[in-house]
Amino acid sequence: MTKKLLKGNHALAEAAVRAGCEGFFGYPITPSTEFLEYMSSRMPELGRAFVQAESEVAAINMVYGAACAGKRTMTASSSPGVSLMMEGLSYIAGTEVPAVLVNVMRGGPGLGNIAPSQGDYNQMVKGGGHGDYFPIVIAPASVQESIDYTMLAFDLADKYRTLVYVIVDGNIGQMMEPAEMPPMREIPTEAPDWAVTGAEGRDPIALSSIYIDPYDEEVTNLRLLKKKLEIEKNEVIFKEFFMEDAEIVIIGFGTAGRISLSAVREAREQGIKVGLIRPITLFPFPFERIAEAAEQAKSFLVVEMNTGMMLDDIQVAVKGKIPVEFYGRLGGVTPFPDEILSEINRINENPPTDPNLDARADWVKRLEKAIEGSN
Amino acid sequence: MATLTTDPIQVYKRPVGLTEVHSHYCPGCTHGISHRLIAEVLDEMGLREKTIGVAPVGCSVFAYKYLNTDYVEAAHGRAPAMATGIKRVRPENIVYTYQGDGDLASIGMAEIMHAAGRGENITVIFINNAIYGMTGGQMAPTTLPGMKTTSSPKGRDVEMAGFPIKMSEILATMQGSSYIVRRSLHDPAYIRKSKKAIRKAFETQVRGMGFSLVELLSTCPTNWKVTPYEALQFVEDSMIPVFPLGDFKVHPEIAKLKV
Structure with a gap:
């Protein structure tokens, strides 16, 4: 074939x-x-x-x-x-x-x-x-x-x-x-x-x-x-990339996961220890793998093209062990790799320490600023 | 010289197409009669083991317990769509829906119109008793003007709630329809005519001639709040003038059939 x-x-x-x-x-x-x-x-x-x-x-x-x-x-x-x-x-x-x-x-x-x-x-x-x-x-x-x-x-x-x-x-x-x-x-x-x-x-x-x-x-x-x-x-299926020594772990499914991979590759070239888990089955959800990764990583960044729906499931898996941040684009907007790369850079420069941070509220502030800037 | 025999001759029996269980229908309800007619017709045509029925939501939701064929149970109003799905992947089977007036003429209006429009090769047995039975006697799309129901307590006011919908007349306008008739179950002569119509409807499907529907005027003594006898009278006196019996569309090939 x-x-x-x-x-x-x-x-x-x-x-x-x-x-x-x-x-x-x-x-x-x-x-x-x-x-x-x-x-x-x-x-x-x-x-x-x-x-x-x-x-x-x-x-x-x-x-x-x-x-x-x-x-x-x-x-x-x-x-x-x-x-x-x-x-x-x-x-x-x-x-x-x-x-x-x-x-x-x-x-x-x-x-x-x-x-x-x-x-x-x-x-x-x-x-x-x-x-x-x-x-x-x-x-x-x-x-x-x-x-x-x-x-x-x-x-x-x-x-x-x-x-x-x-x-x-x-x-x-x-x-x-x-x-x-x-x-x-x-x-x-x-x-x-x-x-x-x-x-x-x-x-x-x-x-x-x-x-x-x-x-x-x-x-x-x-x-x-x-x-x-x-x-x-x-029946759990997922793919992972650069996870061996990842300190920052991106999690995204479908297109968001694929675009994140471009950003992760670029960040790796800059020497940032970042990896990606891309869930393929959303039910059954790879809870076990996510929980395991939370033992290894310092923080997570969840990337989605919605207001953080999978984020809730990730937080269930992480059980507050490490900080989980979120980045999403909404309403039919697809994020560019650059946007995710700058999120990785931000986290790399100022690693979040509070495992109870309000991922969605923090992201809303960043997104609003970005939307304002692009107008 | 003719020989006289004393051996009994069976002239009447339970159709194989009916299961031997008690039904949940109220005394005086005509669902039992229409079930029996379908069972007799499928027996006589030798189709029982090829048939897949589609039950509706309404009083006849459990039709599959009484009719001795394969059966599926549809969502409210969706029986013609479900029947379409079955017939398209199993054209060798006989597929029919059994639907009441709320199911067919209200929530399922889109599904029935388009099944007829496509000339879907299925048969529909349409039970019109002018009321919602299972939910306890609310106004149906076929409720007569002035008729009292629990949701038209002062009688159906056509200014407020519009007019009864005449499904057979409407469906006869669809080019995909081959056999559309209205009959009644209120007395033995009409019951015999109903059976012939059901036979012709299935004959239409067997011949691959497209959509067939038999509307049967039926009773609901419980929710009409009358005796079974008065219910039969009500069909004759009040329903037939609004829903005239007759053949609304009969394909010439089917008209020729002697059944």
Whole structure:
């Protein structure tokens, strides 16, 4: 196989096709639309299902139906569209059928804008819809990773009969870079034994998220929780760079992590002992690795394209052992490597000492000054 | 000379398509009748083992406990979308939704209109009893003008709450529809006609001819606060004038069918 220049949304879509997705249901929304456009020609040419639904609400319920029918199925959308899907996602979680969602995130809240953002971290990682459930959340940082982790997303969805969210920001959906596609997987000929296929020669199967007796629902919630614990044990993925002797550790996911790496490389050239941890699964979160790094490092800098949503999880892992600082850009603004480099320099020159510092409040002051300066 | 036999001949039996459990429906409710008609039709057409039903939210939320086929349970109003997902990845199966008036004509208006618009090859059994049953008798999009419900206590005031929505008439305007009819379950003759309509709706799907829907005028004695007998009278006297029975769209190929 050779690398080809691929657009993020197209690569994500083709990876889903190669993973054996037999039903795509979606609704156009920037910056995810090319995904749907790609599927509109690719799925029919393979004899697979494609429907441009009347809304995101309908799209996710089509996914729900196809998932109950035992086929690999998915949708792709962007932040406001994903909000509309929350009802269906909760039902899918409650019915314990596998499905994949790609969220190409944009600036919000509300209509927001169409620029890249990581503002859906909480909605994606903490469930989003009603009830107790725990989708797996994977955050690629390149077109290649988008391909690889979309393939994995379908496998994990089947393995645990769960929702898997692949979340990227608009940068990754829109950009083109060289990447390699894996070969096409074969579609299984037999349906899973839990799927509705018509009760031929067997008792009927009913798939539902309703457990009218609270004791039955409690057992269901417990089963979902046990699944979560199992996933936490088995499926944590992260990457780290320059961590051997790092005294300052940057933590960022997706694009923020990737841009941070450029800054870390530059700082290393200046002789600053800085490293990077880039969580790839946001649920399950690499709590253990972060806690371990807090034993080694003098301070952390969390970089995100939101107001510090992952920061809260980092602080849980750090347990106040070392100072954790934050740097974020908001509302669809992507930080430049220079901005992160100057944060590294600032920390290197004036290392924070107070493990109880208010990372968000301190950063707000710096950001406001920067915004003022740029105007 | 003809031989006389004393062997009993079975003329009536429980359809295989119905499970042997007690239902939770109220006395006098016609859900039981429509369930039975669906079961009989699927038995007669030999489709039971190919069928996947989609249950709604409403009184018939547990339809899957009574109908002896594979079933899924949709979110409120989303049954046509869920059915679309199933049918598109399993076109070899027979897929139908069972929906009430709140589910289909209110919260699920977008899903039903677009399923019909796409000519989705599914069948819809639409139970119209002019009220929200499960939540305890609130006004539905099909509640009659002047009809008292817990959320229109002085009777539906069309100045405030608008008019009943006539779904069959609307859906018949969609090019993707092949079979759209309204029947009633209020007496035996009408029940027989309802069964024939259900048969034709599934025949439409078997032939791959697109969207089919049978609207069935039904009763809700509990929330109408009348006796079962009075409820049947109410269908005849008050509902049929607002929701006239009839064929709103029948594809010529289906019209030719003798069932």
